Amino acid sequence: MEPVPVTVITGFLGSGKTTLINHILTGQHGKKIAIIEVGVDDGLVVETKEEIFEMNNGCICCTVRGDLIRILHKLLKRKHRFDAILIETTGLADPAPVAQTFFVDDDLKDLVRLDAILTVVDAKHILQHLDDAQIEEGAENEAVEQLAFADRILLNKVDLVSQKEKAAVVKRIKGINAAAEIIETVNSRADLDRVLGIRAFSLDRILEEEPDFLDEGAEHSHSSDVTSVGIDADGNLSFAKAQRWLSKLLQDKGADIFRSKGILCFEGSDDKHVFQGVHMLLAFSSSADGAGRPWGPDEKRVNRLVFIGRNLDRDEINASFRSCLVGSAPAA
Ligand SMILES: Nc1nc2c(ncn2[C@@H]2O[C@H](COP(=O)(O)OP(=O)(O)OP(=O)(O)O)[C@@H](O)[C@H]2O)c(=O)[nH]1
Incomplete structure (x- = not known):
């Protein structure tokens, strides 16, 4: 039997990976597609008939292979065969350990084949990440790694840049990876024939790039100063206060906040409100506009x-957020 093609989707936080997956899942291709998410799940993938497998295990490099091998075997044992498998990695992940999985496990080698590593690029913010001067010495710059590993690059969000800015980004990308074809997109809407089943992955090219690619124990280090602050809070928010709080936070700290997202409950509304932020850019959607379902009558309303x-100051962000809840004491 032909091995099932696997596409690994990488890209920095907020570049448009989930948007690409939604585009693929809603496309008219008649394929049965499985999705594996590596990293933190945020519950914001639109609902589909496909199943989503999550892996939530801290440092991806160190745990990914074991988890992934287990999940892939489980998927491949099913009676109904998948036509394709997509693996979405979180924004900061180095794609190497995910790609290695397909070469280090002997049993998997015959069942699946790595079709391509697709890297989604945010045309507006990529240069800032490539030039990140704050990465600790010796740590990898994941934005560079993701481009270097790509077999194909989706230059996404071209609606947010001028022709001149776009040309500068393309030049930089080609300087890092001249081999990968670049597809320009808005909302990750690429022609599916150019991203799925393209047989673009080449082990030889990767080994040229990273000679110890197949060495499972190779040293690696990550910039550990990037952290995530999560908030989980019951109750309803005052719309005006929450809006002021979020705009101020992103205005003051937008350079340092790569990515933000959340589900919010507002006083007087049964709709679920979602925001998606990338640095200072913010987008809102809600079940009132057809995105997702409203809060159910018995559903606990949690922000x-x-x-x-x-x-990021975890305590400060948490406390100032909580002061936007209805009935809370004003922030000190
Ligand atoms: N203007 C503009 N916005 C876009 C485009 N593509 C995606 N977005 C928006 O960018 C935000 C982030 O998109 P996602 O698809 O969630 O990004 P992601 O790479 O999955 O993000 P992580 O979950 O952080 O890894 C969302 O608000 C999208 O609607 C685009 O081409 N142009």
Whole structure:
């Protein structure tokens, strides 16, 4: 039997990976697709008929292979065969350990094949991440790694940059990876024939790039100063206060906050409100506009937010958020 093609989707936080997955899942291709998410799940993938497998295990490099091998075996044992498997990695993940999985496990080698590593790039913010001067010495810059490993690059969010800015980004990308084809997209809407079943992964090219790629024990280190602050809070928010709080936070700390997202409950509304932030750019949607379902009558209304970045003051962010809840004492 032909091995099932696997596409690994990487890209920095907020670049458009989930948007790409939704685009693929809603496309007219008639394929049965399984999705594996590596990293933190945020519950914000639109609901589909496909199943989503999550892996939530801290340092991805160190745990990914075991988890992934287990999940892939489980998937492949099913009676109904999948036509394709997509693996989405979290924004900061180095794609190497995910790709290695397909070469280190002998049993998997015949059942699946790595079709391509797709890297989604946020045209507006990528240069800032490539030039990140705050990465600790000796640590890898994941934005560079993700480009270097890519077989194909989706240059996404081209609606947010001028022709001149775009040309500068393309030049930088080509300087890191001249081999990968670049597809320009808005909302990750790439022609599916150009991203799935493309047989673009080449082990030889990767070994040229990283000679110890197949060495499972190879040293690696990550910039540990990037952290995430999560908030889980019951109750309803005052719309005006929450809006002021979020705009101020992103205005003051937008350079350091790479990514933010959350589900919010507002006083007087049964709709679920979702926000998605990338640095200072913020987008809102809600079940009132058809995105997701409203809060159910017996469903517990919980605000869930996450901020990923550096120099984040967990206590301060939590306390100031809680002061926006209806009935809370004003922030000190
Ligand atoms: N303007 C603009 N916004 C986009 C585009 N593509 C995606 N977005 C928005 O960017 C935000 C982040 O997109 P996601 O698809 O969630 O990004 P992601 O890479 O999955 O993010 P992580 O979950 O942090 O890894 C969302 O608000 C998207 O609607 C685009 O081409 N242009």
